[in-house]
Amino acid sequence: MEIIITEEQKCDVIKIIGRIDSYTTPNIKDSIQNLINDGHTNLVMELSSVNYLSSSGILMFVNFHKQLLKNKNGKLVFSNVPELIYSNIKLAGFDKLFQFADDIAAAIDCF
């Protein structure tokens, strides 16, 4: 698993490569939490190169989104979510809670 963070004008794009499962989730969680703690609260999660997302990964995103909404200072937007991964997010009922953009440009426009 690899994480590439790119700072844009109004948000940060976090590209994750590989699996998001119980093994990799703690590292991803630390990276995102560090960003938030440094005041970066508009986050685009770019998942085009993610080949698996477990329930632990989904719940991590839900908790970050909650944290950002609660502090009313940001949000988390998904971009390029592969179809199979989206279908599990939908199965868990979280499809209505997040914004999904087809590409990075559209995701950046959400801020």
Add this chain to the structure above:
Amino acid sequence: MAKKTFPGNFRSLELISEFIVAHAQQAGFEPKDVYAIQTAVDEACSNIIDHAYGGEDLGNIAIKVKETDSALQIILRDKGKEFDPDDVPKPDIESPLEIRKERGLGIFFMRKLMDQVIFEFSKEKGNKLTLIKNKR
């Protein structure tokens, strides 16, 4: 039939997925069903490590994959403490985000994505979890 035993830690999850995906593809499942089977097994193994063993590297996960004419059957065995799925609260997938309790999503996925999910426990052999996906 194929059999493989993996150490009960989260590093094993990727290798377990590769093992399962290869057999699901070989059995002729379409990508959507291969991903469903992969998800169910990954969630089951995470539960074994978290709940049956209560931590990493406290025992193994033995996996048996059996293909029949009509289905793929995956049997997971561990020597951890009895896992009672009824002890895990059902996930709340309808409440507003702010008040939702996030628990039990792994078992929810297993039940939604597979055709049969059977939990068994014996004092001698430990937990046995059978996951079955029918061929269409």
